[in-house]
Amino acid sequence: MEIDYSKHKHVVVIYPHPDDESFGTAGTVVKFREAGVPVTYLCGTLGEMGRNMGSPFFANRETLPEIRKQELINACKEIDMDLQMLSYRDKTMEFEDEQVVADDLRKRIEELDASLVITFYPPYAVHPDHNAMGRAAFRAIRDMDPDKRPEVWANAISNDHQEILGSPDIVIDTKDVFQKKLNALKAHKSQIDGMLQKVRQGNEELSEFDLALRYFQYETYHTVTFD
Amino acid sequence: MKSIELNKVQDYLDQWTNKPVYVHVETTNGAYAKHFDANAYNVGAYVRNAQITYTQGKIVEQEGAYRVGLKHEIGWIYAEGLTDFEFNENNQLLMAGHDADGRLMVAMQLSETPFNY
Numbered sequence: 001m002e003i004d005y006s007k008h009k010h011v012v013v014i015y016p017h018p019d020d021e022s023f024g025t026a027g028t029v030v031k032f033r034e035a036g037v038p039v040t041y042l043c044g045t046l047g048e049m050g051r052n053m054g055s056p057f058f059a060n061r062e063t064l065p066e067i068r069k070q071e072l073i074n075a076c077k078e079i080d081m082d083l084q085m086l087s088y089r090d091k092t093m094e095f096e097d098e099q100v101v102a103d104d105l106r107k108r109i110e111e112l113d114a115s116l117v118i119t120f121y122p123p124y125a126v127h128p129d130h131n132a133m134g135r136a137a138f139r140a141i142r143d144m145d146p147d148k149r150p151e152v153w154a155n156a157i158s159n160d161h162q163e164i165l166g167s168p169d170i171v172i173d174t175k176d177v178f179q180k181k182l183n184a185l186k187a188h189k190s191q192i193d194g195m196l197q198k199v200r201q202g203n204e205e206l207s208e209f210d211l212a213l214r215y216f217q218y219e220t221y222h223t224v225t226f227d
Numbered sequence: 228m229k230s231i232e233l234n235k236v237q238d239y240l241d242q243w244t245n246k247p248v249y250v251h252v253e254t255t256n257g258a259y260a261k262h263f264d265a266n267a268y269n270v271g272a273y274v275r276n277a278q279i280t281y282t283q284g285k286i287v288e289q290e291g292a293y294r295v296g297l298k299h300e301i302g303w304i305y306a307e308g309l310t311d312f313e314f315n316e317n318n319q320l321l322m323a324g325h326d327a328d329g330r331l332m333v334a335m336q337l338s339e340t341p342f343n344y
């Protein structure tokens with residue numbers, strides 16, 4: 001499938017956690033940036049309640065927010081993406097007033113004049129914050145004037161999502177830009193090191209690049225329309 | 228953080244006996260437990276910035292892990308599985324238990340001033 005990246009005006013990525021962008025969409029972002037399209041990340045929280053503290057661990061509950069904030073800033077630099085931090089708190093997004101979150105998202109989407117929004121597909125996104133952020137983003141777009149609504153690409157990651165939603169509509173092979181994606185992933189040192197060590201077991205012969213590629217090469221989306 | 232030293236932590240607990248402090252307590256097995264194991268079940272709870280005045284705080288060791296109990300006027304606060312601690316530059320006593328991969332499983336933290344929220 002050939003995607004015309006340059007046809008877009010502005011891509012807005014909406015997720016709750018520092019690192020969601022690097023796992024889910026970093027390669028896609030690089031492809032848009034290489035086509036000259038601006039991309040902005042609206043990041044909901046600082047992941048301040050994450051339980052990964054580095055491996056071996058170097059963070060604690062009180063230092064984690066600042067560490068993850070810096071990791072997020074660095075990751076966005078690696079893939080040349082603008083960043084807006086929304087200052088919600090990790091693990092609490094689903095308890096916020098969804099309409100208030102949606103109104104704020106809509107304002108930002110409209111200000112950025114987004115032609116495409118990338119977010120999580122609720123309720124197929126496993127983490128409660130992912131689903132809450134996706135729901136608020138969907139609501140924000142539903143609230144927009146139908147003529148002005150951006151396209152929506154949504155990540156479904158739950159184990160059952162294929163049965164329910166079918167195969168993804170968009171599958172992006174990030175191999176040709178994977179070094180940048182890997183750089184973004186590695187910017188999240190407190191989160192990624194443990195994961196890479198885990199998947200390395202049994203794959204000792206692979207380079208770090210090939211190991212990461214095996215798990216994170218493809219970025220998949222379901223397109224969503226609101227009528 | 229470093230491995231808990233019982234006497235040091237007991238001294239930190241003692242300094243706040245009968246003084247109002249803010250407590251952070253949490254336990255978690257992560258948001259992906261069930262995602263990776265259909266038989267598992269996500270559990271967790273956290274309290275951030277409850278204010279209590281404990282009349283007795285005590286740390287107890289068993290087989291390399293620690294429990295801390297705070298007795299107060301009308302009840303208790305308790306955490307099990309603590310292994311590491313730090314008394315940071317903001318005069319906060321941080322205690323946590325980590326799994327073999329360094330992931331936080333349980334935490335209990337005390338501070339005279341509220342934790343960032």
Ligand SMILES: [Zn+2]
Nearest residue numbers: 017020127130
């Ligand atoms: Zn996430």
